[in-house]
Amino acid sequence: MDMDAEVITLPHIGEKTAAALERAGIFTVRDLFYYLPRTYETYQAPTKIAEILPGKITVRGSVSSVNTRYARRRRLAITEAIISDGSDSIRAVWFNQPYRGKQLQDKREYIFSGNYELKNGRYQLTAPQVRLAQDEPEYVADNASSFQPVYSAKNGLKPQDFKKLLNAERPIFAEIPDLLPLSTQKPSFVKTGTRKDALFEAHFAQNQKAADKARNYLAYEELFELILAARLNQKDTQKLRSTPVLYNDQKMHELLNSLPFALTDAQKLAIWDIIKDLGKPNPMNRLLQGDVGAGKTVVAAAVAFQAIQSGLQVALLAPTAVLATQHAESLQALLGPLGVGVGLLVGATKNKATIKTKIKQGEVDLVIGTHAIITDDTKFKNLGFCIIDEQHRFGVNQRQKLLLKSPDGLAPHLLSMTATPIPRSLQLTIFGDLAISTIKQLPKGRQPIKTTAIQEIHLQDKLYPKVKEELNAGRQIYWICKSIEDMPSQETISVKRQATKLQEIFKSAKVAYLHGRMKPAEKDEIMAKFASHDIDILVSTTVVEVGVNVPNASLIVIMDAEKYGLAQLHQLRGRVGRGQHQSYCFLVVTGEEPPSRRLRELEKSTDGFHLAEVDLKMRGPGEIYGNLQHGALDLRIASLSDTHLISMAQKHATEVADNPEVMLKYRELSHVIQKYQQLTTLN
Numbered sequence: 001m002d003m004d005a006e007v008i009t010l011p012h013i014g015e016k017t018a019a020a021l022e023r024a025g026i027f028t029v030r031d032l033f034y035y036l037p038r039t040y041e042t043y044q045a046p047t048k049i050a051e052i053l054p055g056k057i058t059v060r061g062s063v064s065s066v067n068t069r070y071a072r073r074r075r076l077a078i079t080e081a082i083i084s085d086g087s088d089s090i091r092a093v094w095f096n097q098p099y100r101g102k103q104l105q106d107k108r109e110y111i112f113s114g115n116y117e118l119k120n121g122r123y124q125l126t127a128p129q130v131r132l133a134q135d136e137p138e139y140v141a142d143n144a145s146s147f148q149p150v151y152s153a154k155n156g157l158k159p160q161d162f163k164k165l166l167n168a169e170r171p172i173f174a175e176i177p178d179l180l181p182l183s184t185q186k187p188s189f190v191k192t193g194t195r196k197d198a199l200f201e202a203h204f205a206q207n208q209k210a211a212d213k214a215r216n217y218l219a220y221e222e223l224f225e226l227i228l229a230a231r232l233n234q235k236d237t238q239k240l241r242s243t244p245v246l247y248n249d250q251k252m253h254e255l256l257n258s259l260p261f262a263l264t265d266a267q268k269l270a271i272w273d274i275i276k277d278l279g280k281p282n283p284m285n286r287l288l289q290g291d292v293g294a295g296k297t298v299v300a301a302a303v304a305f306q307a308i309q310s311g312l313q314v315a316l317l318a319p320t321a322v323l324a325t326q327h328a329e330s331l332q333a334l335l336g337p338l339g340v341g342v343g344l345l346v347g348a349t350k351n352k353a354t355i356k357t358k359i360k361q362g363e364v365d366l367v368i369g370t371h372a373i374i375t376d377d378t379k380f381k382n383l384g385f386c387i388i389d390e391q392h393r394f395g396v397n398q399r400q401k402l403l404l405k406s407p408d409g410l411a412p413h414l415l416s417m418t419a420t421p422i423p424r425s426l427q428l429t430i431f432g433d434l435a436i437s438t439i440k441q442l443p444k445g446r447q448p449i450k451t452t453a454i455q456e457i458h459l460q461d462k463l464y465p466k467v468k469e470e471l472n473a474g475r476q477i478y479w480i481c482k483s484i485e486d487m488p489s490q491e492t493i494s495v496k497r498q499a500t501k502l503q504e505i506f507k508s509a510k511v512a513y514l515h516g517r518m519k520p521a522e523k524d525e526i527m528a529k530f531a532s533h534d535i536d537i538l539v540s541t542t543v544v545e546v547g548v549n550v551p552n553a554s555l556i557v558i559m560d561a562e563k564y565g566l567a568q569l570h571q572l573r574g575r576v577g578r579g580q581h582q583s584y585c586f587l588v589v590t591g592e593e594p595p596s597r598r599l600r601e602l603e604k605s606t607d608g609f610h611l612a613e614v615d616l617k618m619r620g621p622g623e624i625y626g627n628l629q630h631g632a633l634d635l636r637i638a639s640l641s642d643t644h645l646i647s648m649a650q651k652h653a654t655e656v657a658d659n660p661e662v663m664l665k666y667r668e669l670s671h672v673i674q675k676y677q678q679l680t681t682l683n
């Protein structure tokens, strides 16, 4: 059987069903067979109404009368029905499900499952689940309790539809081909036929144990695919050639001597790792991870300077114009005097054509910019090294475009920098082809940021006094809001309203706002004013999230904090604590709920690595690496905490990756892997 064939090739699927499945995003046989139950439940056999006792019950019957009334000023719909099965009848009640009225008028037989209980002095069946009896052969057959899959509804297809569809295809499951190679390093549970059995059991298991076993295999399969893709990426990278960078000790010292500070040991180590990689004739693919404020920029500057000494051009890609501009300024100040030609290329750059010509002719050694660098008409003379700041912000396609700008046949070295560290479990799976340097140590004299989560009602007593104190001490403040303008449907406070409010409260402070919809020139102006302390309080959306550096800012307030991920909050928090002043972060939550456990984690920890692990556990990888993966890498079955399965899959996948002949035999596997490779490669 071809798992890539369209669903219509299945025996019981006609054009109408195929179209409905397509609307639900299910195109191929594989899509359908891998549409696994959301959960399973043990169905109770129906009891005769005359024999029911209070508690959880299931009855089968039809409805003799049904009506809906409204209470509490029409905000509550109460639907009552009388269910009869010939032996007796009972009253059932649903709240805010007015459609039940219509649904149950048809006199057909239904199965009702729910709690039979005493309420307001009368017995009733409270909010029972309702299923059409003819859809439920298990009930109609009146057999004893049975274990059943429960599917999620999807785009107009009901859980029952999936159940029926898959049930009809039962016999076909026997034809599902094997997927995983049976090489020597495979775990013992992977055998001939394991896949078809697992898929069958995942849908039609008779008990939880069998279902769990099936899902365990499918989780393994999923991890194996990811890891194999990563291994193959690694091999592909090793085949590429690039220009080696020759280490120039004298130039390195020239640069280090011009710095106003001494590098931390962690920074030196990172530089050394990178220099060693750059010296090879294969492209480096390295991630530099270091918490916010760890000093990654100077590391990038040092290694870029080396590459430039070797005659290469270097591109530094930043996710926002604000950040690119700031990088350009500080790197110009640092490297300009040492003879490096620095150029900035962002959307708002005025003399773009001139700069592009200079880049093409090799007059600019270090090009700093945003997506403008990636556009097709930016050509380099000898691009040999790309540095990507805050790499998780860029899509894979964008990165690939940049890498294509190297001279023919050569691939540039790649250094990605991030403050959102990649948890170890992801390193081992998705990012298996990455070399990683970590700056764990912050520059001397930094004090951890004191973080407090508060409810909005405590702004006056807990936050405003602190704001006054910091302003009086001559410090500056970031104030982060979720939205730009007030919108009737939104509960979040907007940048504009917040700015007005703060100006009224702190009259002598200079308040300004910043958001992504402002013109780049306006944004740059505001940022520059904040940097030169012509603004005291900067109210902003998350455009200031990444990399911006104003060491005099010592307080950041994040409104509607519950709406952000931990990694993002940690990034935002990193806008302060960049100088010698004790810094503070206030996470303000809206509404009456106290701050969540997630936000409490931020109070407890300033370790980005720890927080990333917590976030990964609570929200999954797609949320953390949202832009990078577009959700495509969210594991459907496996969990990244499954270290045992991961380590088995690693051995197995490594062996397979080393043996291209094995891959050839598994056409379907290669097909899936290719897709994953494109999604996960950083090259």
Ligand code: ADP
Pocket: 261, 262, 263, 264, 267, 290, 291, 292, 293, 294, 295, 296, 297, 298, 419, 443, 444, 547, 549, 551, 578
């Ligand atoms: P990030 O890792 O978040 O990109 P930056 O590179 O922006 O951090 O550095 C944050 C601040 O720390 C900058 O002002 C930078 O000049 C300063 N810095 C970097 N390294 C050191 C060091 N070794 N000692 C003191 N300050 C440093």
Ligand code: MG
Pocket: 296, 297, 389, 546, 547
């Ligand atoms: Mg940075």
